Amino acid sequence: MKKNFFAHAGKDLPAGLVVFLVALPLCLGIASASGAPFFSGIISGIIGGVVIGFLSNSALSVSGPAAGLASLVLGAITAIGNFPLFCVRY
Numbered sequence: 074m075k076k077n078f079f080a081h082a083g084k085d086l087p088a089g090l091v092v093f094l095v096a097l098p099l100c101l102g103i104a105s106a107s108g109a110p111f112f113s114g115i116i117s118g119i120i121g122g123v124v125i126g127f128l129s130n131s132a133l134s135v136s137g138p139a140a141g142l143a144s145l146v147l148g149a150i151t152a153i154g155n156f157p158l159f160c161v162r163y
Contacts, residue, residue: 093122107146109156 096118104114150159 089122089126093118096122103143106143108150109146109159113156113160 097115100114100118101111102114104111104117146159150156153159
């Protein structure tokens with residue numbers, strides 16, 4: 074059976090916007106805590122949400138930034154020395 078991705082778009086778009094607005098402060102906080110630029114937190118949140126949305130077969134999937142990774146990313150950025158080199162190396 075073929076899946077129609079746009080069948081529930083009228084309800085999915087507002088729900089996605091609400092989830093984005095709820096996750097935005099968390100994405101910014103994790104970027105700040107890890108020493109990365111704020112824009113990278115926004116981009117990683119958007120990419121993560123889109124990837125999970127397309128790859129998940131569940132109508133109730135939940136994804137978001139993991140706060141535990143902030144300390145790992147901060148350690149890696151500190152060890153390497155700057156954020157752009159961190160993006161290239163890892």
